[in-house]
Amino acid sequence: xxxxxxxxxxxxxxxxxxxxxxxxxxxxxxxxxxxxxxxxxxxxxxxxxxxxxxxxxxxxxxxxxxxxxxxxxxxxxxxxxxxxxxxxxxxxxxxxxxxxxxxxxxxxxxxxxxxxxxxxxxxxxxxxxxxxxxxxxxxxxxxxxxxxxxxxxxxxxxxxxxxxxxxxxxxxxxxxxxxxxxxxxxxxxxxxxxxxxxxxxxxxxxxxxxxxxxxxxxxxxxxxxxxxxxxxxxxxxxxxxxxxxxxxxxxxxxxxxxxxxxxxxxxxx
DNA sequence: AGGGCAACCCGGACGC
DNA sequence: TGCGTCCGGGTTGCCC
Numbered sequence: 001x002x003x004x005x006x007x008x009x010x011x012x013x014x015x016x017x018x019x020x021x022x023x024x025x026x027x028x029x030x031x032x033x034x035x036x037x038x039x040x041x042x043x044x045x046x047x048x049x050x051x052x053x054x055x056x057x058x059x060x061x062x063x064x065x066x067x068x069x070x071x072x073x074x075x076x077x078x079x080x081x082x083x084x085x086x087x088x089x090x091x092x093x094x095x096x097x098x099x100x101x102x103x104x105x106x107x108x109x110x111x112x113x114x115x116x117x118x119x120x121x122x123x124x125x126x127x128x129x130x131x132x133x134x135x136x137x138x139x140x141x142x143x144x145x146x147x148x149x150x151x152x153x154x155x156x157x158x159x160x161x162x163x164x165x166x167x168x169x170x171x172x173x174x175x176x177x178x179x180x181x182x183x184x185x186x187x188x189x190x191x192x193x194x195x196x197x198x199x200x201x202x203x204x205x206x207x208x209x210x211x212x213x214x215x216x217x218x219x220x221x222x223x224x225x226x227x228x229x230x231x232x233x234x235x236x237x238x239x240x241x242x243x244x245x246x247x248x249x250x251x252x253x254x255x256x257x258x259x260x261x262x263x264x265x266x267x268x269x
Numbered sequence: 270a271g272g273g274c275a276a277c278c279c280g281g282a283c284g285c
Numbered sequence: 286t287g288c289g290t291c292c293g294g295g296t297t298g299c300c301c
Contacts (some may be wrong), residue, residue, distance in 0.1 A: 001294065032278085058295085076294045077280080092280065110278045111295070152271055161296085168295075257272070259294080273301085284290085 002074045003058055004133070004166030005209035006216045009227055010080060011055045013220045017082055018062075018104055019050050025098035033094045033106070035115040044068060044116050045097065057129045057165030061122065069122055071115045078112035081105050082221040129165040133202050134210075138164075143199045147187050154198070155183035156257045164202070170215060170237040173262045175201045177236045182268045183261050184254075208233070236262040 002010070026042040028034055034041045044066065052063040062070040074080075081089045084102045094109040106114060117125065130146075131138045146164075150157050157163050158172040167175070176183045178201035181194060190198070209215070212229035215237075219227045235245045239262060240253040249266035 073295085075296075076278090108280070110280075110293095112278095150270090156271080159295085258274075271301105274299090276297085277295105279292105282290105282292085285288090 001076045001168060001170075002078065002214075002216060003168035003171050004055075005171070005206055005230065006214035007055050007058055007060055007074075007166070008210045009214045009216075010220065011053050011060055013224065013226065014053055014060075014080075014104070017102065017221070018099070019053060021099040022049055023047065023097055024100055025096075027096040027098075028094075029092075029096075030094040030109065033109045033113055035113065035117075041116055045070075056126050056132070057161055058168065059126065068116060068118055071113075071117055071122060071125060072106075073112055074108075075110065075112035077108040077110060078106065079108050079216065079218050080220060081107060081218065084221075087222045128162050130161060130163045131165065133164050133166060134206055140196065140199050143202075144195060147190070147195055150187040152186060153183065153256060154181060154185050154187065155259065155261055157187060158183075158202075159259070166206075167202070169259055169261075170234065171205060171209065173237045174209075174235060175205045176263060177268060178205050180268050182265075183263055184256055185269075236264065238262065 023045050026045045028038045028041060031038055045064070049065045050062045051065050054061045054063065058073060060072040062072065064070070082102050082104055083089060089105065089107065091107040093105045093107055095106040095114055097104045131142065150163070154176055155172055158167050158175060159169060173183060175198070179194070179197045181198060209230045212233060213226035215228065215231040215234060217228045217231060236251050239251045241250050243249070244251055244264040244267060247264065247267040249264055251262055252265050254261050
């Protein structure tokens with residue numbers, strides 16, 4: 001499901017195609033996806049512009065010229081697509097934001113949402129999120145301080161949004177693999193050098209995934225060749241039984257805290 | 270604090 | 286082709 005690198009990729013691609021374009025029509029086919037009455041939501045967008053797009057954790061924030069914003073969380077299976085006159089997608093569309101020459105459609109929003117908020121509401125909604133792992137202030141020292149208070153499993157803690165924002169089921173496995181650490185290890189069992197390795201792996205895995213466009217398979221628009229480039233680079237996620245990239249042993253799958261978890265028992269310790 | 274678990278939600282994949 | 290069934294999984298909240 002969309003995690004930090006996927007949302008960052010969406011952000012970068014949407015900046016070029018959505019910001020600055022006048023919204024000429026809005027369609028809401030599923031009221032549960034939004035947080036206001038449909039008419040209110042539509043009126044807040046129609047005729048206005050998205051002036052900026054930011055990412056926080058797995059959220060995207062569409063800043064409107066009116067001062068309000070849209071907070072997006074795709075949750076499980078949520079996707080976006082940009083349609084135009086010659087290219088449409090045959091999926092159920094929960095929300096459609098139309099511009100003059102193209103449409104931004106939201107599909108697969110089940111638990112996902114698009115909330116219309118003012119600054120204060122936005123701040124409140126995001127207040128429980130942990131640090132951004134790729135921001136400069138996320139230093140090794142800060143990570144060591146956060147880790148110091150933790151005793152839980154790497155897997156469970158890495159996907160906890162209050163610990164670090166943006167890491168989900170796929171990248172937590174990939175990060176543990178890159179760090180050569182078993183996801184079932186606990187933080188209080190880590191040597192100092194292992195904490196450092198984990199910190200470096202968080203950075204390198206997320207950065208590489210962003211560079212390659214994340215692992216989501218559906219392109220954002222027809223000519224989009226960036227999105228999904230990381231799919232082939234996943235070393236363990238969803239690769240049960242396949243040979244480990246490093247040592248050739250078969251990748252194992254196990255449920256850890258009711259989540260699918262993939263790792264190599266031979267070269268992760 | 271951490272682990273376990275149920276509830277939320279429904280499109281789409283899959284089986285017949 | 287068509288219909289019914291069931292699964293996935295991030296997040297929240299509750300209990301132990």
